[in-house]
Amino acid sequence: MKTTLIDLTYLIAAALFIFGLKRLQSPKTARAGNQLAAFGMLLAVVATLFLHKIVTPVEMIAGLVIGGAIGAVLARRVEMTAMPELVAAFNGFGGLASALVATAEVARYLIPENSGMALAALLPAVEQVPFDVVQAITIVLSVLIGLVTFSGSFVAFGKLGGYITGNPVIFPGMRLLTLLVALGSLVSMGFVVAGADAFPTVADPVVWGVVVLSGLSLVLGVLLVIPIGGADMPVVVSLLNSYSGLAAAATGFVLDNTALIVSGALVGASGLILTRIMCEAMNRSLLNVLLGGFGGEAGDG
Amino acid sequence: MLDNLIIFVLAAFVGFEVISKVPQTLHTPLMSGSNAISGITIVGALVVAGMVGGTWSKWLGFVALIAATVNVVGGFLVTDRMLQMFKAREQRAPAQAEKAEAATVS
Numbered sequence: 001m002k003t004t005l006i007d008l009t010y011l012i013a014a015a016l017f018i019f020g021l022k023r024l025q026s027p028k029t030a031r032a033g034n035q036l037a038a039f040g041m042l043l044a045v046v047a048t049l050f051l052h053k054i055v056t057p058v059e060m061i062a063g064l065v066i067g068g069a070i071g072a073v074l075a076r077r078v079e080m081t082a083m084p085e086l087v088a089a090f091n092g093f094g095g096l097a098s099a100l101v102a103t104a105e106v107a108r109y110l111i112p113e114n115s116g117m118a119l120a121a122l123l124p125a126v127e128q129v130p131f132d133v134v135q136a137i138t139i140v141l142s143v144l145i146g147l148v149t150f151s152g153s154f155v156a157f158g159k160l161g162g163y164i165t166g167n168p169v170i171f172p173g174m175r176l177l178t179l180l181v182a183l184g185s186l187v188s189m190g191f192v193v194a195g196a197d198a199f200p201t202v203a204d205p206v207v208w209g210v211v212v213l214s215g216l217s218l219v220l221g222v223l224l225v226i227p228i229g230g231a232d233m234p235v236v237v238s239l240l241n242s243y244s245g246l247a248a249a250a251t252g253f254v255l256d257n258t259a260l261i262v263s264g265a266l267v268g269a270s271g272l273i274l275t276r277i278m279c280e281a282m283n284r285s286l287l288n289v290l291l292g293g294f295g296g297e298a299g300d301g
Numbered sequence: 302m303l304d305n306l307i308i309f310v311l312a313a314f315v316g317f318e319v320i321s322k323v324p325q326t327l328h329t330p331l332m333s334g335s336n337a338i339s340g341i342t343i344v345g346a347l348v349v350a351g352m353v354g355g356t357w358s359k360w361l362g363f364v365a366l367i368a369a370t371v372n373v374v375g376g377f378l379v380t381d382r383m384l385q386m387f388k389a390r391e392q393r394a395p396a397q398a399e400k401a402e403a404a405t406v407s
Contacts, residue, residue: 014312017338018319024331025323031384034334038377041341045373048347060351063363067370074371075378080386086379087333094340094372100365101345107358108349134302234329241336248342253305255345261305262312263341269316271335274323278332281325 002050009047010259016040017263021270044259085160088153088237091244095149098247099214102142102254105135106210109200135254136196136206140189142250143210144217149243151221156237159230166230178223181216188213224290232289235278239286242271330383337376343369 017040023033049060071090078086109131158164188209195205228236245267252260279286323331346369349362 018315020338021319021331021335024334025321025327027324027327027387030327030330030387031381034330034337034377034380034384037334037338038381041338041343041373041377044341044344045347048344049351051348051351057351059359059363060347060366063346063350063366064370067367068374070367071371071373071375072378075375075382078379078382083333083379083383084329086375087329087336090333090372090376090379091336091339093368094336094342094376097340097346097365097369097372098342100361100368101342101349104349104358104361104365107355107361108352110355110357234332238328238332241332241339244336244342245339248339248345249309251342251345253302253309255348256305257345257348258305258308259344260341261309263338265309265312266316266319267335267339267341269313270320271316271332271339273317273320274328274331274335277320277323278328281328 006047006051007258009043010262013040013044013047013259014262014266016043017266021266044263048259082161084234084237085157088157088160088233088240091237091241092150092153092157094244095146095153095240095247097146098244098251099143099146099150099217101251102139102146103210103214105254106139106206110203110207131196131199131206133193133196136193136199138250138253139210140192140213142247142254143213144185144189145243145250146247147214147217148221148224149240149247151218152225152243153221153237153240155222155225156233156240159225160233160237164226166233168229169226174223174227178220181220181223185213185216185220188216228289232282232284235275235282235284235286235289238271238275238278239290242268242275245269245271326387330380330387333376333380333383337373337380340369340373340376343373345369 016036020033020035020037020040023029023036025033045064074086074089155164159166191205191209192213195202195209199206225236225240245264247264249261249264249268252258252262252264276286279289320331343366346362346366349358350366352358352362
């Protein structure tokens with residue numbers, strides 16, 4: 001009964017997000033659309049507070065208050081001209097959160113044996129599912145996409161804010177390095193997936209796989225965004241926004257949570273369309289933007 | 302798992318269809334608004350932060366919760382500010398046009 005109510009609330013929230021996105025496309029309804037979506041988010045958060053037997057209410061409230069205060073202050077104080085870079089930074093935080101949730105899910109299995117017995121009694125049955133290959137795949141995807149979004153967004157933040165040069169940053173062998181880092185990420189993902197069946201009895205392959213993957217994903221995000229010129233950053237931020245949606249959806253698969261899957265897929269897909277529209281407005285193709293630095297095209301930053 | 306995949310694919314189709322024609326002035330606010338929506342991962346952070354686990358799990362969940370809340374609260378607020386700015390700019394336009402536009406909306 002309770003879970004049904006919560007799922008229904010998630011459904012209402014998802015519907016509000018869709019209406020909100022629709023309304024954000026017309027100047028007259030845009031502000032109401034944004035407020036509608038914000039209300040949907042509030043519903044989803046309140047519903048979630050009832051989801052689990054809350055064992056750590058203080059931490060939860062503290063997290064919401066601290067995060068909310070930081071977000072509110074940044075959003076209120078920012079100069080009008082600095083808004084795009086702030087959006088990039090916020091987007092980075094979203095990606096980071098998705099990746100951290102996935103890693104926390106791995107860490108949750110590493111409860112020391114002695115306390116395990118007592119804790120097992122507290123955990124609802126649903127959370128005692130054994131770690132399997134499918135779960136490993138969703139976790140590595142969430143970590144990869146989330147952290148690429150995180151570091152990529154902060155490079156975009158730096159470029160938009162003038163903390164990093166707006167010109168494409170390219171060095172010899174960069175493409176090869178990017179390729180190697182991407183390959184390395186794939187290998188570490190393979191390690192995690194291959195080690196899934198033995199986890200958590202044999203924890204090392206999974207734990208170290210996730211650690212190495214995290215590091216490589218962060219580097220990959222930097223390598224992918226830094227060769228792109230500052231003038232193209234809005235398009236890049238839009239694309240990274242689409243990624244952070246996908247990261248949220250992947251996290252939804254990890255936690256088996258429909259709210260995350262629906263909203264994440266929604267943002268992932270709509271973000272991609274918006275990116276294409278923005279490219280068209282600039283008379284560029286997306287591929288052209290992404291390969292801008294590699295093509296040797298000078299940015300006008 | 303299969304159910305989740307079906308939900309994902311169908312929601313993605315909705316996402317592809319929901320965006321159609323966006324005036325250029327609304328590109329950034331729309332991006333910002335949908336960025337705030339992708340902060341839905343706050344729900345995941347709450348779930349993880351509220352569960353029993355080892356120290357690592359707890360701290361990772363806690364930091365995730367802070368990051369996600371920054372994204373959600375900041376995202377919606379900054380979008381609202383952008384759109385407020387938009388409205389202020391419009392009010393400077395001839396009053397007649399304003400009235401006509403208002404009439405078509407209501």
